[in-house]
Amino acid sequence: MHKKTIHLTLNGEAREWSVYPNELLLNVLREQEYLTGTKYGCGIGECGACTLHLDGAPTLSCLTLAIACDGADILTIEGLARDGKLDATQQAFLEHSAFQCGFCTSDMIMMTRALLNENAQPSEAQVRDYLRGNLCRCTGYASIVRAALDAAALEKQRAEPSAAS
Amino acid sequence: MNYQILGNNYQRKDGIGKVTGSETYTSDVILPRMWHARVLRSPYAHARIISIDQTAAKALGAVVLTYADVPHLKYNERIVSIPPHLFRDRTVLADKARHVGEAVAAVAAPTEQLAEKALRALKIEWEILPHYTDPADAQSENAEPIHDAVLLNGEMKPIENNVAVARTVNVGNVDEGFEHADFIFEREYLTSRIYHAQMETKSCVCDPASDGSITVYPTTQSIHNTRQLLGEIFNIPLHKVNVKRVAIGGTFGSSIQMNSIIPICVALALKAKHPVKLVSTREEDMYDHVRYQTKLKLKIGVTRDGKITAGHIQALADVGGHNIQAYALLSVLAGWSASLYKFPHLRFEGKAVYTNKTPSCAMQGFGNPQATFAMESLTDEIAHELELDPIEFKLKNYVGLGGTFWGQGPSVQSIIRSDGVPQLLHDGAQKIGWRARPKAGTQTGRYRHGIGMARGFHTSGAGAPKPGEVIDYSGAFIKINEDGTVDVVHAMMDHGGGTLEAIAKIVAEELGVPIENVGISPADTLTTVYDVVTHATRGVYAGGGAAHKAALKVKQQIFEYASRVLELQADSLVIEPDYELRQGVIYCPNFPERRITLGALAKQLQINSWGTMAAVESLRQVNCPPAFVTYFIDLTVDTETGHVTTNRAVIGSDCGTVVNPAMAIGQLEGGLSKGVGYALVEDNQWDAQTGQLTSKGFWIDGKTPAISEAPFNENIITHFSDTYEPSGPFGAKGIGEAATNPCAAAYANALYNALGIRFTELPITAEKILRALNAEENREARVEMREMEAMAVMQAAE
Amino acid sequence: MLPTNTHILFHEFDYHAPTTLYEATELLAQYGDSARPIAGGTDLLVQMKMERRQPAHVISLARVNALQGIALNGDLTIGATTSIRDLHQYLTSKLQPPFASLQSLGEACNGFSTIQIMRMATLGGNLCNASPASDSAPPLLTFDARVTLKSKTFERVMALEHFFIAPGKTALQADELLTHIRIPRPPHQSASAFIKIARVAADISQVCAAVRLTRDGNLIHDARIALGSVAPTPVRAAAAERELIGQTFSAALAEKIGKRAAQEIQPISDIRATRAYRQHIAAVIVRDALLRAWERTQ
Numbered sequence A: 001m002h003k004k005t006i007h008l009t010l011n012g013e014a015r016e017w018s019v020y021p022n023e024l025l026l027n028v029l030r031e032q033e034y035l036t037g038t039k040y041g042c043g044i045g046e047c048g049a050c051t052l053h054l055d056g057a058p059t060l061s062c063l064t065l066a067i068a069c070d071g072a073d074i075l076t077i078e079g080l081a082r083d084g085k086l087d088a089t090q091q092a093f094l095e096h097s098a099f100q101c102g103f104c105t106s107d108m109i110m111m112t113r114a115l116l117n118e119n120a121q122p123s124e125a126q127v128r129d130y131l132r133g134n135l136c137r138c139t140g141y142a143s144i145v146r147a148a149l150d151a152a153a154l155e156k157q158r159a160e161p162s163a164a165s
Numbered sequence B: 001m002n003y004q005i006l007g008n009n010y011q012r013k014d015g016i017g018k019v020t021g022s023e024t025y026t027s028d029v030i031l032p033r034m035w036h037a038r039v040l041r042s043p044y045a046h047a048r049i050i051s052i053d054q055t056a057a058k059a060l061g062a063v064v065l066t067y068a069d070v071p072h073l074k075y076n077e078r079i080v081s082i083p084p085h086l087f088r089d090r091t092v093l094a095d096k097a098r099h100v101g102e103a104v105a106a107v108a109a110p111t112e113q114l115a116e117k118a119l120r121a122l123k124i125e126w127e128i129l130p131h132y133t134d135p136a137d138a139q140s141e142n143a144e145p146i147h148d149a150v151l152l153n154g155e156m157k158p159i160e161n162n163v164a165v166a167r168t169v170n171v172g173n174v175d176e177g178f179e180h181a182d183f184i185f186e187r188e189y190l191t192s193r194i195y196h197a198q199m200e201t202k203s204c205v206c207d208p209a210s211d212g213s214i215t216v217y218p219t220t221q222s223i224h225n226t227r228q229l230l231g232e233i234f235n236i237p238l239h240k241v242n243v244k245r246v247a248i249g250g251t252f253g254s255s256i257q258m259n260s261i262i263p264i265c266v267a268l269a270l271k272a273k274h275p276v277k278l279v280s281t282r283e284e285d286m287y288d289h290v291r292y293q294t295k296l297k298l299k300i301g302v303t304r305d306g307k308i309t310a311g312h313i314q315a316l317a318d319v320g321g322h323n324i325q326a327y328a329l330l331s332v333l334a335g336w337s338a339s340l341y342k343f344p345h346l347r348f349e350g351k352a353v354y355t356n357k358t359p360s361c362a363m364q365g366f367g368n369p370q371a372t373f374a375m376e377s378l379t380d381e382i383a384h385e386l387e388l389d390p391i392e393f394k395l396k397n398y399v400g401l402g403g404t405f406w407g408q409g410p411s412v413q414s415i416i417r418s419d420g421v422p423q424l425l426h427d428g429a430q431k432i433g434w435r436a437r438p439k440a441g442t443q444t445g446r447y448r449h450g451i452g453m454a455r456g457f458h459t460s461g462a463g464a465p466k467p468g469e470v471i472d473y474s475g476a477f478i479k480i481n482e483d484g485t486v487d488v489v490h491a492m493m494d495h496g497g498g499t500l501e502a503i504a505k506i507v508a509e510e511l512g513v514p515i516e517n518v519g520i521s522p523a524d525t526l527t528t529v530y531d532v533v534t535h536a537t538r539g540v541y542a543g544g545g546a547a548h549k550a551a552l553k554v555k556q557q558i559f560e561y562a563s564r565v566l567e568l569q570a571d572s573l574v575i576e577p578d579y580e581l582r583q584g585v586i587y588c589p590n591f592p593e594r595r596i597t598l599g600a601l602a603k604q605l606q607i608n609s610w611g612t613m614a615a616v617e618s619l620r621q622v623n624c625p626p627a628f629v630t631y632f633i634d635l636t637v638d639t640e641t642g643h644v645t646t647n648r649a650v651i652g653s654d655c656g657t658v659v660n661p662a663m664a665i666g667q668l669e670g671g672l673s674k675g676v677g678y679a680l681v682e683d684n685q686w687d688a689q690t691g692q693l694t695s696k697g698f699w700i701d702g703k704t705p706a707i708s709e710a711p712f713n714e715n716i717i718t719h720f721s722d723t724y725e726p727s728g729p730f731g732a733k734g735i736g737e738a739a740t741n742p743c744a745a746a747y748a749n750a751l752y753n754a755l756g757i758r759f760t761e762l763p764i765t766a767e768k769i770l771r772a773l774n775a776e777e778n779r780e781a782r783v784e785m786r787e788m789e790a791m792a793v794m795q796a797a798e
Numbered sequence C: 001m002l003p004t005n006t007h008i009l010f011h012e013f014d015y016h017a018p019t020t021l022y023e024a025t026e027l028l029a030q031y032g033d034s035a036r037p038i039a040g041g042t043d044l045l046v047q048m049k050m051e052r053r054q055p056a057h058v059i060s061l062a063r064v065n066a067l068q069g070i071a072l073n074g075d076l077t078i079g080a081t082t083s084i085r086d087l088h089q090y091l092t093s094k095l096q097p098p099f100a101s102l103q104s105l106g107e108a109c110n111g112f113s114t115i116q117i118m119r120m121a122t123l124g125g126n127l128c129n130a131s132p133a134s135d136s137a138p139p140l141l142t143f144d145a146r147v148t149l150k151s152k153t154f155e156r157v158m159a160l161e162h163f164f165i166a167p168g169k170t171a172l173q174a175d176e177l178l179t180h181i182r183i184p185r186p187p188h189q190s191a192s193a194f195i196k197i198a199r200v201a202a203d204i205s206q207v208c209a210a211v212r213l214t215r216d217g218n219l220i221h222d223a224r225i226a227l228g229s230v231a232p233t234p235v236r237a238a239a240a241e242r243e244l245i246g247q248t249f250s251a252a253l254a255e256k257i258g259k260r261a262a263q264e265i266q267p268i269s270d271i272r273a274t275r276a277y278r279q280h281i282a283a284v285i286v287r288d289a290l291l292r293a294w295e296r297t298q
Helices: A025-031 A088-095 A105-118 A124-130 A142-159 B015-020 B055-059 B112-121 B174-179 B223-234 B261-272 B282-286 B326-338 B368-385 B390-396 B421-432 B499-511 B539-566 B598-607 B661-681 B743-755 B766-797 C021-034 C044-049 C084-093 C103-110 C115-120 C123-128 C137-142 C238-244 C251-264 C275-297
Strands: A004-010 A013-019 A051-054 A057-060 A073-075 B035-041 B047-053 B063-066 B103-109 B123-128 B149-152 B155-158 B163-171 B183-190 B203-208 B214-218 B241-243 B276-279 B293-302 B308-320 B346-354 B447-459 B474-480 B486-490 B518-520 B574-578 B583-588 B591-597 B614-619 B626-638 B644-654 B716-720 C014-016 C035-038 C057-060 C070-073 C075-079 C146-150 C155-159 C164-166 C177-183 C190-197 C207-216 C219-228
Touching: A025 A051, A051 A105, A057 A105, A057 C115, A088 A105, A088 A142, A088 B015, A105 A124, A105 A142, A105 B015, A124 A142, A142 B661, B035 B112, B035 B261, B047 B103, B055 B112, B063 B261, B103 B112, B103 B261, B163 B326, B174 B293, B174 B308, B174 B346, B183 B368, B203 B261, B214 B223, B214 B261, B223 B241, B223 B261, B261 B276, B293 B326, B293 B368, B308 B326, B326 B346, B326 B368, B368 B390, B368 B447, B368 B743, B390 B421, B390 B447, B421 B447, B421 B626, B421 B644, B421 B716, B447 B743, B474 B539, B486 B499, B486 B539, B499 B518, B499 B539, B539 B574, B539 B583, B539 B591, B539 B598, B539 B614, B583 B598, B591 B598, B626 B661, B626 B743, B644 B661, B661 B716, B661 B743, B743 B766, B766 C275, C021 C035, C021 C057, C021 C177, C035 C044, C070 C084, C084 C103, C084 C115, C084 C123, C103 C137, C103 C190, C103 C207, C103 C275, C123 C137, C123 C177, C137 C190, C137 C207, C137 C219, C190 C275, C207 C275, C219 C238, C219 C251, C219 C275, C238 C251, C251 C275
Parallel strands: A004 A073, B035 B276, B214 B241, B308 B346, B486 B518, B644 B716, C014 C057, C035 C057
Antiparallel strands: A004 A013, A051 A057, A051 A073, B035 B103, B047 B123, B063 B103, B149 B155, B163 B346, B183 B293, B203 B214, B203 B276, B293 B308, B447 B626, B474 B486, B474 B614, B574 B583, B583 B591, B626 B644, C070 C075, C075 C177, C146 C155, C146 C177, C190 C207, C207 C219
């Protein structure tokens, strides 16, 4: 088993990693990049805690080999806020207190972000369908759905500065 | 009552960290020179270790620990019970495995990969012993002892027939009570062993220093209890044991105790002389903790007009391989079952039995979801049989305002001084359309609809006028900074429900400062005073109570110093937030122009070298008021698949003054989600042959309901009573555990309403529903006969 | 319980990332049984974490372009590493009759446990994993799908029905890759439906069923029924199919055929469901799928 050097983009910055074939993307992010916002939950793709965006799509980093990410564009929760401004999804989760322990919050926000990228104005049914693989044991999901729906509205509002103001 | 701050929603103080991924949980702690640990866990349910060959593991450069290398002091990981009731039956590493997954050896190495390699290089020789997954088998005459004896109050107490503990409670004369009954009802209820499924697996980081002190970052609900137990086990004076509060990724009771991985991590760090991190894998975690499975046999006598005359409760709890708090469990099982009802005569007989399974521990409600499922199912059934409205029956026999109540067990007497039950039942019934519910058992067709209700509660803490069997008090330290902001230093853990937010609000409300000016300090055991643990729905009521007490002291100081500066009587002053100045402002209403901001006052104190306004207080609440919750569930059953759809859930809460409205609603929504899992889905099954989980600890088969199983938002209706708890901070009491307790019974009762079938075993899976429907169909021809038999039984009781 | 560690991937292996089909098959020829291809990884890495597979060589198909994409050229040809999500989007947005009749495959794709898994997992991977509970297999069986298997030197095509041998075992030789799944042009007047029953929505099926009906007026011209999680492999219910053909469709017939299909299967009891429950549910969902598919033929 040999290490291989790969190049990728992480939260908008170029990175060079030297990784063994059996290293998981999740663990490289957490232990080498100190980006601990992406979590280990079950290790087998059942809980969604390790969700990040790989080339723009929601991906389970506990089931992704780091070595396979050569040339990839990776976005984690830490890269979501830009220029010190929270993303609309983060802002909505904050305003709705759409978290309790917060351990699933990163993955819920990353999923909501991915959903809004695909569908700017999702219905409640679409939100629920999209988040179906992300476990939250505290909130019962209702506040998360409220936040996700409101994030869409907030984003729309940000995109169209109102004429009145 | 009008409050400046309580009852409003603000952005949570821990919010930015949580939405940006920068909040630090135990598993996120990374220290220089840190090593990684792995634990060798028994593949056998009951087996003695003959030998462990460490040679190959050590050759890899790993530090290795076995039973021989760790302190042999027997401990109980939950030191909430007082010493005479603390059954100590485990050591840091075991010399005998009492359940699959028991820790018997541990390694640490520079990387997790190397640690795993070393772990697999350990060679263990086992002597396999007979194992028991069923409490009945464990109690059989010739059963192999799981524990020969346990340490109790300094002495070894022999264990017989694998019975960990038994308790009896008698009120009045139960035989006499049953003599006065017109009808007697008897049912047996069985609940499931479910996994907490908290999102973060139990973890620990320990940083040893060269002077022999340690700093520990654990998954825990109590930093102080963790510290004391570590000090005792490793014989380190407490001032050299610092346990830090780090964010916790869900607990639901699974970390009331000092988790057993914590001393393992500490032992490794002490030996390796490196910081060591131990993160449980999910499969290890699933073998670590589980909700108590209980069998509850209820016998209730009633008069023809619906008055309860007597109750007899027999409880059997499955302890698993170690006794964490079975003594306390039996006590509360009695209380949770009976204390809302007026039982003139009551007998409770409880027994908790060791088995070779994962140790059971508290899980959101600590015996209450179990007891409430049984009690609220049977009272529903009795009401139905007596042709009374269940609400009417419950209120008729309800203890009610002013009544003595012993939710935490007979030794913890409390008086109900705030009572939202009648209002919640009334409002909930209206919102669900209770009067228009179907008549049970009258529907035909594939989809059948039902409405059910259940009432429950949890005590806010375990306080009482005299010391009880469990420790219950909190402490808080509050200081005014030189710019008028406030530091709250409090050892309490916030599981995410907003306990610390509530504490900040209570302090801000009392001190009259904007909420933004109150900071929750990072906490550790060196800098905080003792708080027992965040459990028992005590956070706001007891932890908030202590903070309120300290805030009152500080407020007194503020007025004393302000009176010197303003030259006005201290007693004439008030303080309230000024949102333009972003300060608390102190003034006298008679002379409103003479005012000073808290910041200016604090600065003046410093300039004058007068000192700091600060106070530290401990508080034991002398009450443990019940936080009530009512559930009304409207559901549809697909009688061809057995699948249940929740149409609407109406959840009412009496938590006294609502401190954090959004978060209180969040507690109820979360309580529903977990309650649905308990009612319909979750079941950790053990393979009797191997003693292993049939899921093997993988989340593929340890399913919990997720977002797809939850009703749409408009169909979750939460409401609150207008109550004020006189003993709570600003009238507040608890909510957390109460939020889930009655859920399973409400589902069972709604299923009865839809199908005319009583379910007495959790979870009520689709498959069980279908089986019951088929059995019912087969019985249909004999329905009349059955009813006649039932009549005969009831008449016999008369 | 031991030894597993889902926190890391403990097992060590060499990783290969070929960019052409030839390179990929050459690597397979070289390493044979000690190699395992990886596409989405959502099955293989889980199995490696659970210590059920321990390949010394892992050959990534992610960069082999020839295995990706969907083409409509008489048949519908789906590259083996097409993600379930891409396939779902294709099926639900682009298809005209008669391919619009592949509704059941779209439903099966959407039944995959989660959005993340749908995006990562591939159709070929799902088939090669040969799970009895595969959601994609039953619809494909009802479409008479064929699979193309390719080694360095040889290519063969076989009916999907013959591809599954046992749980986790397919007809693939150690040096072969599944390259394409081919769905023949569906008959006119046909429609399909897929129904899955599971403990919770994001879960492996307890039973799933797919049907495809071809109609001729009020008569059933042709019928296909396939089920998952009821036998060691996904299976057709051939006797039930035969009893449908040539009949006038009715709710009573659907009811009868559902029961007939349930008699044909040999489910086991496991952690997810008992044999009795599976048998009962099979009858219900075959009936419901027949009703739904028939309605769609109108």
